[in-house]
Amino acid sequence: MNTSFPMIAKTFQGLEEVLAKELTQIGASSIELGRRMVSFSGDKETLYRANFCLRTAIRVLIPIHEFTAENPDQVYNEIKAMDWSQYLNTRKSFAIDSVVFSEKFRHSKFVAYRVKDAIVDHFREREGKRPSVRINNPDLSLNIHIADTTCTLSLDSSGESLHRRGYRQEATIAPLNEILAAGIILLTGWKGDCDFIDPMCGSGTFPIEAALIARNISPGIFRKQFAFEKWADFDQDLFDSIYNDDSQERDFNHKIYAYDIDPKAVEIAIQNAKMAGAIKDIEFKTQSFQHFEQPEQKSILITNPPYGERIAPRDLEGLYNMIGERLKHAFTGGEAWVLSYKEECFDSIGLKPSGRMKLFNGPLECELRKYEIFDGSYKGFREDGGKRTSFKKKKYFSSNSDRKGGRPQQKNRSNKNSYQSNRGKRRDYEN
Numbered sequence: 001m002n003t004s005f006p007m008i009a010k011t012f013q014g015l016e017e018v019l020a021k022e023l024t025q026i027g028a029s030s031i032e033l034g035r036r037m038v039s040f041s042g043d044k045e046t047l048y049r050a051n052f053c054l055r056t057a058i059r060v061l062i063p064i065h066e067f068t069a070e071n072p073d074q075v076y077n078e079i080k081a082m083d084w085s086q087y088l089n090t091r092k093s094f095a096i097d098s099v100v101f102s103e104k105f106r107h108s109k110f111v112a113y114r115v116k117d118a119i120v121d122h123f124r125e126r127e128g129k130r131p132s133v134r135i136n137n138p139d140l141s142l143n144i145h146i147a148d149t150t151c152t153l154s155l156d157s158s159g160e161s162l163h164r165r166g167y168r169q170e171a172t173i174a175p176l177n178e179i180l181a182a183g184i185i186l187l188t189g190w191k192g193d194c195d196f197i198d199p200m201c202g203s204g205t206f207p208i209e210a211a212l213i214a215r216n217i218s219p220g221i222f223r224k225q226f227a228f229e230k231w232a233d234f235d236q237d238l239f240d241s242i243y244n245d246d247s248q249e250r251d252f253n254h255k256i257y258a259y260d261i262d263p264k265a266v267e268i269a270i271q272n273a274k275m276a277g278a279i280k281d282i283e284f285k286t287q288s289f290q291h292f293e294q295p296e297q298k299s300i301l302i303t304n305p306p307y308g309e310r311i312a313p314r315d316l317e318g319l320y321n322m323i324g325e326r327l328k329h330a331f332t333g334g335e336a337w338v339l340s341y342k343e344e345c346f347d348s349i350g351l352k353p354s355g356r357m358k359l360f361n362g363p364l365e366c367e368l369r370k371y372e373i374f375d376g377s378y379k380g381f382r383e384d385g386g387k388r389t390s391f392k393k394k395k396y397f398s399s400n401s402d403r404k405g406g407r408p409q410q411k412n413r414s415n416k417n418s419y420q421s422n423r424g425k426r427r428d429y430e431n
Helices: 016-025 043-055 074-078 109-129 178-188 205-214 237-245 265-277 315-332 343-349 378-383 427-429
Strands: 005-010 029-033 037-042 059-068 093-101 140-147 150-156 195-198 256-260 284-287 299-302 335-340 356-362 365-372
Touching: 005 043, 016 029, 016 037, 016 178, 029 284, 037 043, 037 365, 043 059, 043 237, 059 074, 059 093, 074 109, 074 150, 093 109, 178 299, 178 335, 178 365, 205 256, 205 265, 205 284, 237 356, 256 265, 265 284, 265 365, 284 315, 315 335, 335 343, 335 378
Parallel strands: 093 140, 195 256, 195 299, 256 284, 299 335
Antiparallel strands: 005 037, 005 059, 029 037, 059 150, 140 150, 335 365, 356 365
16 A cells, blocks of 8 residues: 555656656655656556546556567567556456657557557467457556657556546637647636636636636646556555545635637537536637637736648738737736647747747647736846746755645635535446
8 A cells, every 4th residue: 555666657748847846745645747648656646646636647657577579579578478457358448548748660550450469369378268348448558659769568547538528528620639728728827816717718628627727726637537547556544534625725815807709619618617517617609719808807818829720821920910919008017828739820929939849749749938028128028027938947856855745735714605405426427
């Protein structure tokens, strides 16, 4: 129960440091950053919390065998020779996911087939029977990762990607990934201390993730199942204690504004927000960015305007020029963050960014840029004490003394809200 073991949390490139900070907050140890991943150590409780609480993890893996191989046959032999009795038997099903970055292994699917063959042959030769392969909802999910000749076989404790929170009922074209949205919000430093605005909200990913962050609601709250719940050593009582613990949740006394020019998109966003229990915190409105007005209270604006195939190239310049003009005239004194992927788009905004960072939205290399909207010149702004934002790497972890017991400081909640009325739905799905 208290035995520590190594784990790997996968994420998007650019969010590794955010994920490392999250891991520190749940009490993980031996945290090390890699490319699109963070390795760490912890016990079974850490594993469950990582899946349930992390906003920027795609999946959580437990490495069980590492070896070198020059070809698929060597992979087959290594996997077949393993002791599979502690993970699998002939009455259970399994699935293989493969990720390959190697000149020696050109086809990731063929690697997955060879791993599957090795496991099947292992059992058939010993017992005359074999476990079945099931792509959807298997008893055991496995991941084989190959970098050059280094091969790592891992148990996948998550199953479906953790971006599938469970609240999205419907989506617009090219919806923003929930993990990327949450990561961007965390990068800005916003935690619910002022109003939040997304004037081009689409299906509502930014505002819904913002509401969950503001109240510190764990993103796994509506998830139907995690892969580790099917494991033989699954501790139901331990997981229930994590699932039912709302001591870290907090009040949110500001407002989230979500607008979109498309009435259908707003309708979809409202339904998604209702499913997430976030509808009381978000004010939805069908409205174009062109008619955007700044709220009376201090606010932060975070948005992901259309780009690429979502809008004709000839319209991009006009759209982003309008965004820049509207920010200058209707968001004075505010802080705006824009995610896009074309330099021409940012050029059309016509504002000087005070910070920028590369991120990936699927296969697209994008940039997140911060704009501090002020009266007068940028020089005058700096002379008055304005500071340029830097995405300089922060030291998120160093020793156990930095962690305050491994969990965020407790904040009491004085009243229940709609999130908690939806808390039991996950268990209802299983009945």
